[in-house]
Amino acid sequence: MDLNQFRKISVPLCTASKSFNKVFGIGANKTGTTSLQAIFNILGLNVAPQQEGELHGVQAMKGNLRPLVDYVSKYDAFQDIPFSIKSTYAQLDALFPGSKFVLTYRNADAWFNSLHQFHRKIFGVPDEREIRREDYRSLNYLYPGYVDHMMDLNWTLEVYEEVSLKRNYELFYNPDHYKSIYRERNAEIVRHFSERPSDLLVIDLTQEKDTSRIVKFLGLPDDLITNIPHLNET
Template sequence: MNNLLARHIAEARSALASRRSFNKVFGIGGHKTGTTTLADVFTLCGLKVGNQVEGELTSYSARRGDYSKLIAYVQNADAFQDSPFAESEVFIALDALFPNSRFILTVRDPEDWFRSQMRFTAKRFGLADGNQITKEHIQQDQYIFRGYCAEAHAYAFLMRTPDYKFHSSFDIGEDAIEWENSSIKTSISGPI
């Protein structure tokens, strides 16, 4: 069975390479919407997938108005998923910068997505459930570097009035962030 599967995958890769009519492929769905599986599909198709941590670092720079790292990052692979592609209006810029690219939006039921996001985050902090996540957990997070997750969470999930735009300088102010929503104790039925 494995030989048959390997042969079919090789044939599909060959067909894709010979008929490729697109520039880049961007998965623009948010975290926890099947983006890891999408990256696996890209790999199975023989596409070079961009490194997620490098992509996340480009979003940090882009929020400060520096798009050079994002452009260089995209030039070095065929397919991408997660950050920064699911953030804000970045896909519009990429459509202009990389004509004839394809964009795949993955979605998930909002309540199911939120529970999954909270489970994932709680697990990273070694907590039993998402109800225990605090502002301090997020601010002390060392993922990529200290402060990265606090900014990313605030920007993506916790702004009182999100404007869905990259900022030339990330200065939204502490009063614009709803830190109380970093943990959820009510409103979603079922276990987190």
């Protein structure tokens, strides 16, 4: 049965059983976020278009949350940027009470290697050298400068002793630096939900045979349990 056929069954089942507000996939990119998006679709949820969320996420990071709030209000399920970075999850937790959050994760070494190889591929960088800033500065994804801005935002910013913010481009693809950010964010998420553990599911999709844990977490019928789709693997 293909997805469209299955959704003829899953959408009414999901709609009749859904008791949560929204569900956000908040795991870092390259932890199975594309597979999670597919799972949300299979379950019959109204999944938000990714690029629209990325654009509104830029405004949210600059202090204007209204476009992101309006976007989230229209759909059931979300993943990837801006939900996969920084503390966006905490803002949305306050703005959309009664929501559920799924933290996808994998071993930090495997995560970094996957991210590194994926970026090499999309930036067209040969194996014999490291990724350089000029490899992606001119990329025109969403709009000129978007990729450069997001790389800076996530990986180069440091707060120095004099409480000043600087960009350190020597940090690009430093394994210890990337893995430290990855581990710290995961720990912060778990800490944030420590008083409400039923609102957070921490899951390694590479270790799951089917969607039963996600279905149970969302309070949906067992009829919606399927095999785990594994997509966009690197």
